[in-house]
Amino acid sequence: MSSPASPASVHLRDLDLSTAHALVCQSPAGMQALQGRAPREYLQALIDHLCELSLKDPLTGLPNRRFIQAVLQSEIDRVARSGEAALLLMLDIDHFKRVNDQHGHGAGDLVLQAVARTLECCLRPMDTVARYGGEEFAIILPACQFGFGRAVAERVRRAIEDTPIVISPTQTLRVTVSIGGAFALQWIRSTAQLWTERADAQLYHAKASGRNRVCIEEQPDTTVSAEEKNLLFGALYTSSTWGDLPGPHDPPVCSAN
Structure with a gap:
C-alpha cells in the first residue's frame, strides 16, 4: 500500500480550486492578492482569504x-x-x-x-x-x-x-x-x-x-x-x-x- 503524498508533493493542478478562487476574486483585494503569485504563495493567499471570508458577514462587512x-x-x-x-x-x-x-x-x-x-x-x-x-x-x-x-x-x-x-x-x-x-x-x-x-x-x-x-x-x-x-x-x-x-x-x- 502506497503512503499518502506529503504536502510538498501536492501540485496545484491536482486540486480543484475553481470555486475557492471565484469566491476570493469577488472582491478586488482578493483578486489582486492572487494575481502573479508563485504556486506556494498563491495557495497560502487563497487559504488566508478563505479564512477571512468565513469570519465576515458578506452584507455588512462586519465580523460574523x-x-x-x-x-x-x-x-x-x-x-x-x-x-x-x-x-x-x-x-x-x-x-x-x-x-x-x-x-x-x-x-x-x-x-x-x-x-x-x-x-x-x-x-x-x-x-x-x-x-x-x-x-x-x-x-x-x-x-x-x-x-x-x-x-x-x-x-x-x-x-x-x-x-x-x-x-x-x-x-x-x-x-x-x-x-x-x-x-x-x-x-x-x-x-x-x-x-x-x-x-x-x-x-x-x-x-x-x-x-x-x-x-x-x-x-x-x-x-x-x-x-x-x-x-x-x-x-x-x-x-x-x-x-x-x-x-x-x-x-x-x-x-x-
Missing part, C-alpha cells in the same frame, strides 16, 4: 457570529485572570420586519448596512462589533467600567436613531434599536453562552418595555471575602495583601429616549 464567539471566550478568560470589566451589548433593530414588508428586502439590506456603519463609527478601535444574525448585532467592550456602560449604550442608541438612511432617491428612513447589556463576571471563568444569554435577557426586557431603550443587567456581586481568599490561595495571602475587591453596584433601570 463565528468570529465574535471566539472574541467572547477570549475576553472571558482575560476578565477571569485580571478582574477587569468588560461589557457585552446585544442590539436588535426595532420593527425590522415592517421595513422589509413595506419597502422590500433591498431596503432592509440598506438599513442593516447603515446600522453597521453607524456602530463602527461610534465605537473604539479596541471594541468588537459583529452582525450576530438577522437584524441583531453584538458589541464587546473591553475595559468598560460599570459606571460608563449605560452611557456608552445610550450613545449607540442615539447615534442610530439620529442617522437618516437613504433607501431611494426620494425616500429616507430612520430606525431605532433596543439594547441589552451584561458585564462579564469578574474573577469567574464563565462561558460565552451564559454571557450571551444574560445580555439577551436584558435585550428582551428592553423590547418588552417599549423598545428604543437600553437595559443593563445589575452588576453581580463577585466580591471575594478574606476567608475565601485564604481557602483559594492559602494562608500566605492575607486580606491586607490582596486588598478589597469591588463590591456590587446599585441596580440599574431601563432607560428610554
Whole structure:
C-alpha cells in the first residue's frame, strides 16, 4: 500500500480550486492578492482569504457570529485572570420586519448596512462589533467600567436613531434599536453562552418595555471575602495583601429616549 503524498508533493493542478478562487476574486483585494503569485504563495493567499471570508458577514462587512464567539471566550478568560470589566451589548433593530414588508428586502439590506456603519463609527478601535444574525448585532467592550456602560449604550442608541438612511432617491428612513447589556463576571471563568444569554435577557426586557431603550443587567456581586481568599490561595495571602475587591453596584433601570 502506497503512503499518502506529503504536502510538498501536492501540485496545484491536482486540486480543484475553481470555486475557492471565484469566491476570493469577488472582491478586488482578493483578486489582486492572487494575481502573479508563485504556486506556494498563491495557495497560502487563497487559504488566508478563505479564512477571512468565513469570519465576515458578506452584507455588512462586519465580523460574523463565528468570529465574535471566539472574541467572547477570549475576553472571558482575560476578565477571569485580571478582574477587569468588560461589557457585552446585544442590539436588535426595532420593527425590522415592517421595513422589509413595506419597502422590500433591498431596503432592509440598506438599513442593516447603515446600522453597521453607524456602530463602527461610534465605537473604539479596541471594541468588537459583529452582525450576530438577522437584524441583531453584538458589541464587546473591553475595559468598560460599570459606571460608563449605560452611557456608552445610550450613545449607540442615539447615534442610530439620529442617522437618516437613504433607501431611494426620494425616500429616507430612520430606525431605532433596543439594547441589552451584561458585564462579564469578574474573577469567574464563565462561558460565552451564559454571557450571551444574560445580555439577551436584558435585550428582551428592553423590547418588552417599549423598545428604543437600553437595559443593563445589575452588576453581580463577585466580591471575594478574606476567608475565601485564604481557602483559594492559602494562608500566605492575607486580606491586607490582596486588598478589597469591588463590591456590587446599585441596580440599574431601563432607560428610554
